[in-house]
Amino acid sequence: MQKIPFSRPAILDNNLQYVAKSFANGWTAGNGPFTKTSELLLEEQLGGRCNVLLTTSCTHALEMSAILLNLLPGDEIIVPSYTFVSSALAFYMHGAKIVFADIRPNTLNIDESKIEVLITKNTRAIVVVHYAGVACEMKSIMHIADQYQLYVIEDNAHGLYGQYQDRKLGTIGHMATQSFHETKNISCGEGGALILTKPDLYERAEIIREKGTNRSRFFRDEIDKYTWVDKGSSYVLSDILAAILYHQLNSSEKIQKKRKTIWETYNKELNNWCSDNKVTQPYVPKHCDQTYHMYYLLFPDLIARTKFISYLSDNGISASFHYQPLHTSDFGKQFSTDEIDICPITTNICDRIVRLPLYYNMSEKKLLFVIKMITAFNFK
Ligand SMILES: Cc1ncc(COP(=O)(O)O)c(C=O)c1O
Structure with a gap:
C-alpha cells in the first residue's frame, strides 16, 4: 500500500488546458498575459491596497526585498530563528548581518516582546513569518518599526488569505513575499510573489525583477528600447507557470x-x-x-x-x-x-x-x- 503523503500539491481539473492556453497566447516567457491577470487577481484577493509582482520563488521575492532595502555593510536584519533558511539567506546574500529573534511558545511566531532589545543603530528591517498561516502580533511589530523607522517584511509563505484583525496578511508590512512552491496551499510547482504596500517601491522592483533593465516599460511601449539601469536578476515567472497559478488562484x-x-x-x-x-x-x-x-x-x-x-x-x-x-x-x-x-x-x-x-x-x-x-x- 502506498504511504499517505504528508503533502501534495492541489491537483485540479483542467490544469493542462491552462498550459495549452499559454502556448496558444504565443507568450510563454515571463511577464506575459497570465502573469498580468494573476497579479491583478491576487491584488484583488488581497483587498486591492498593494502591488503584486510574480516571481520565480518566495526566496527570490525575499532577495528582491533585500535589494530594495539598499543594504550597506554592517546593516542588520532581525529574523526569527524558527523559519525556512530563505527568510535569513536572502538578506545575508545582499550583505546583511542576521540577528536572530526567538518565538512565542503558543503561535510559534516571532515574539514581539523580544524584538526591541535586538535593535541597534544598524538595524534596517524586521522579517516576520506568519507561521502556519497564523498572524504575528502585527500591531506591536508595526509600532516598533515606526518608532525606529524600520522596514517590515512579511514572509507570507504560509499566510496567503490569512487575516490579522481586519487586515489581510501580506498587506500589513511594507513588503511581503508569497511562495507558490508545491507544498503551499496555492501552487504552480515553483513560484512566488513580491507584494508592495508602498507604491514608490514598485518601479524599481519591476527593474530588479527584469535583470536590472527597464524592459517592462519597453513592453508597455513607454520607451523605444530598454537598457541596464540598476541591480537585479532573472526573477520573472514563466507565463506557463503563471497560467497554472491563475487556475489555482481562481480555485x-x-x-x-x-x-x-x-x-x-x-x-x-x-x-x-x-x-x-x-x-x-x-x-x-x-x-x-x-x-x-x-x-x-x-x-x-x-x-x-x-x-x-x-x-x-x-x-x-x-x-x-x-x-x-x-x-x-x-x-x-x-x-x-x-x-x-x-x-x-x-x-x-x-x-x-x-x-x-x-x-x-x-x-x-x-x-x-x-x-x-x-x-x-x-x-x-
Ligand atoms: C517561511 C518560508 N519562507 C520562504 C520559503 C521559501 O519558499 P520558495 O521555495 O518559494 O522559495 C519557505 C518554503 O517552504 C517558507 O516556509
Whole structure:
C-alpha cells in the first residue's frame, strides 16, 4: 500500500488546458498575459491596497526585498530563528548581518516582546513569518518599526488569505513575499510573489525583477528600447507557470474550504487524546483568521516525538518535523553564540513539533485512518 503523503500539491481539473492556453497566447516567457491577470487577481484577493509582482520563488521575492532595502555593510536584519533558511539567506546574500529573534511558545511566531532589545543603530528591517498561516502580533511589530523607522517584511509563505484583525496578511508590512512552491496551499510547482504596500517601491522592483533593465516599460511601449539601469536578476515567472497559478488562484475558495475541513476534523477528533497525553494542539488567537496551511502537534519531548513519527511511518503515514533552528545551524551559528542559547523556545519547539498529512486531495477515508492510528499510539 502506498504511504499517505504528508503533502501534495492541489491537483485540479483542467490544469493542462491552462498550459495549452499559454502556448496558444504565443507568450510563454515571463511577464506575459497570465502573469498580468494573476497579479491583478491576487491584488484583488488581497483587498486591492498593494502591488503584486510574480516571481520565480518566495526566496527570490525575499532577495528582491533585500535589494530594495539598499543594504550597506554592517546593516542588520532581525529574523526569527524558527523559519525556512530563505527568510535569513536572502538578506545575508545582499550583505546583511542576521540577528536572530526567538518565538512565542503558543503561535510559534516571532515574539514581539523580544524584538526591541535586538535593535541597534544598524538595524534596517524586521522579517516576520506568519507561521502556519497564523498572524504575528502585527500591531506591536508595526509600532516598533515606526518608532525606529524600520522596514517590515512579511514572509507570507504560509499566510496567503490569512487575516490579522481586519487586515489581510501580506498587506500589513511594507513588503511581503508569497511562495507558490508545491507544498503551499496555492501552487504552480515553483513560484512566488513580491507584494508592495508602498507604491514608490514598485518601479524599481519591476527593474530588479527584469535583470536590472527597464524592459517592462519597453513592453508597455513607454520607451523605444530598454537598457541596464540598476541591480537585479532573472526573477520573472514563466507565463506557463503563471497560467497554472491563475487556475489555482481562481480555485482558492474551493481549496481553502477543503483544507479547513481537514484541519477542523483533526482539531476536533484529536482534542481528547491530546489533553489525555499532554500533547498541545495549535493555538489560533481570536483576532486571527488562519489559512489552514498546516496541522501540527507539540509533543512533550523529543523521545515521544521521534517514536510517534516512526510509529506513523510503520503504519503507512508520513508525518514530519519542521524547521531546524537557524541560530544553531552550521551557517547560521556565525550570528549566534555558543555560551547561551539565544533562542531557547525555538530549540525546544523544533524538538517537539510534528506536522500531520494535510492536502487538498486527501480523502475522508485517509483522514479518518490517520486519526484512528494517532489515537491508538502508545506512549510507553
Ligand atoms: C517561511 C518560508 N519562507 C520562504 C520559503 C521559501 O519558499 P520558495 O521555495 O518559494 O522559495 C519557505 C518554503 O517552504 C517558507 O516556509
